[in-house]
Amino acid sequence: MSVRQSLLAILDQGPCYGYQLRAEFERRTGGTWPLNVGQIYNTLDRLERDGLAAKGDTDEQGHVYWQITDAGRADVQRWLGAPVERPSATRDELAVKLAVAATLPGVDARALVRAQRTVSAARLAALTRTARTEQGGPEGLAGALVVDALVFAAEAELRWLDHAEQRLADQPANAFALELSDERPKRGRPVRAEASAA
Amino acid sequence: MSVRQSLLAILDQGPCYGYQLRAEFERRTGGTWPLNVGQIYNTLDRLERDGLAAKGDTDEQGHVYWQITDAGRADVQRWLGAPVERPSATRDELAVKLAVAATLPGVDARALVRAQRTVSAARLAALTRTARTEQGGPEGLAGALVVDALVFAAEAELRWLDHAEQRLADQPANAFALELSDERPKRGRPVRAEASAA
DNA sequence: CGACACATGTAACACGTTACATGATTTG
DNA sequence: CAAATCATGTAACGTGTTACATGTGTCG
Numbered sequence: 001m002s003v004r005q006s007l008l009a010i011l012d013q014g015p016c017y018g019y020q021l022r023a024e025f026e027r028r029t030g031g032t033w034p035l036n037v038g039q040i041y042n043t044l045d046r047l048e049r050d051g052l053a054a055k056g057d058t059d060e061q062g063h064v065y066w067q068i069t070d071a072g073r074a075d076v077q078r079w080l081g082a083p084v085e086r087p088s089a090t091r092d093e094l095a096v097k098l099a100v101a102a103t104l105p106g107v108d109a110r111a112l113v114r115a116q117r118t119v120s121a122a123r124l125a126a127l128t129r130t131a132r133t134e135q136g137g138p139e140g141l142a143g144a145l146v147v148d149a150l151v152f153a154a155e156a157e158l159r160w161l162d163h164a165e166q167r168l169a170d171q172p173a174n175a176f177a178l179e180l181s182d183e184r185p186k187r188g189r190p191v192r193a194e195a196s197a198a
Numbered sequence: 199m200s201v202r203q204s205l206l207a208i209l210d211q212g213p214c215y216g217y218q219l220r221a222e223f224e225r226r227t228g229g230t231w232p233l234n235v236g237q238i239y240n241t242l243d244r245l246e247r248d249g250l251a252a253k254g255d256t257d258e259q260g261h262v263y264w265q266i267t268d269a270g271r272a273d274v275q276r277w278l279g280a281p282v283e284r285p286s287a288t289r290d291e292l293a294v295k296l297a298v299a300a301t302l303p304g305v306d307a308r309a310l311v312r313a314q315r316t317v318s319a320a321r322l323a324a325l326t327r328t329a330r331t332e333q334g335g336p337e338g339l340a341g342a343l344v345v346d347a348l349v350f351a352a353e354a355e356l357r358w359l360d361h362a363e364q365r366l367a368d369q370p371a372n373a374f375a376l377e378l379s380d381e382r383p384k385r386g387r388p389v390r391a392e393a394s395a396a
Numbered sequence: 397c398g399a400c401a402c403a404t405g406t407a408a409c410a411c412g413t414t415a416c417a418t419g420a421t422t423t424g
Numbered sequence: 425c426a427a428a429t430c431a432t433g434t435a436a437c438g439t440g441t442t443a444c445a446t447g448t449g450t451c452g
Contacts, residue, residue: 003439009299009302029297038442043440097200144365217431235430239432
């Protein structure tokens with residue numbers, strides 16, 4: 001969703017052609033997330049399908065310019081006006097993995113945590129290095145913002161891993177282990193506690 | 199990817215039927231991420247297509263049991279053996295949005311940050327409340343692990359938002375603003391600095 | 397000329413997600 | 425009986441992602 005919305009927001013600044021949109025997106029996000037060009041045209045087609053953008057004129061140089069529509073402008077305003085809501089928290093791949101792994105009887109969860117920690121720490125170090133290298137100027141500022149977000153997230157990941165190892169260490173070896181539940185749940189209407197309305 | 203892999207890892211514990219898989223997944227992740235049942239059957243079909251699981255026998259009660267295959271077992275081992283690698287950092291929806299928004303001339307980025315902060319703080323508070331309520335026992339432990347991950351992430355998000363507001367406050371109002379770049383990049387082979395190998 | 401970047405586009409796929417249809421079973 | 429849950433499954437869609445085909449213009 002964020003690519004689509006970002007491209008639309010950029011289109012709101014004025015007509016653009018495909019390659020230009022990619023350049024603008026990468027410029028405004030510090031080049032942290034490279035975009036496959038194909039995705040641009042893809043997304044543009046979908047925006048057109050949804051009536052948020054329209055294929056416009058073609059340059060003397062052959063550049064195909066796209067324009068935002070009124071509906072698109074409204075969509076951008078809605079996007080910028082509303083905070084990002086994570087649907088009961090986006091599933092975090094690492095958290096899912098660790099939680100599931102910790103409940104598997106045969107798995108050494110602590111080893112997993114330690115291995116992950118090494119990788120995550122290396123990533124944080126690399127990010128910190130990047131953060132120091134960030135340039136000045138508007139583009140650099142935006143880029144710094146993004147890198148900071150990644151740094152903060154990486155730090156949180158590390159803290160969580162340490163915290164998780166502590167928890168695992170506090171418990172006997174297989175305290176998290178879960179066998180497959182054999183309970184055959186009874187079908188049918190469950191027993192309700194008390195009377196409901198009317 | 200995490201749902202798919204998790205289901206496969208659970209299947210590695212023994213044959214399961216659809217509903218059971220959902221129950222196991224939710225049990226092992228503290229019920230934090232509810233799963234639509236349809237997705238289970240969907241995923242099972244895809245696992246079968248990829249040769250990682252196979253449709254097995256049917257119960258007297260009509261339960262359709264699925265089994266993991268050898269290839270599936272190998273896949274689980276690979277999954278558990280390798281750390282989670284974020285492809286140059288998964289795009290963070292909030293970071294993208296804020297970075298792009300900050301570079302749009304007409305947008306009040308600080309207001310955006312403040313609005314987001316309110317929402318994020320509320321989420322953190324709710325999570326903290328959940329964390330306190332977590333139950334004991336293996337399931338509770340796994341659930342606590344997950345909630346902790348969310349708490350750490352939410353804290354990082356808040357810290358980043360504050361940090362971002364600081365950065366925005368330090369700069370003159372439109373320091374981040376970026377016009378559409380008018381540079382028409384020249385086509386053709388770019389000028390290389392020096393000679394390359396061979 | 398050949399390599400390479402610019403530029404547009406198509407086709408397919410992956411995973412996740414939801415809506416819907418169907419039926420059995422149990423309980424109020 | 426009616427309602428609710430358990431249970432299986434189908435069909436469609438959305439975004440993101442990649443591979444591929446095609447062509448143009450420039451520079452060495």
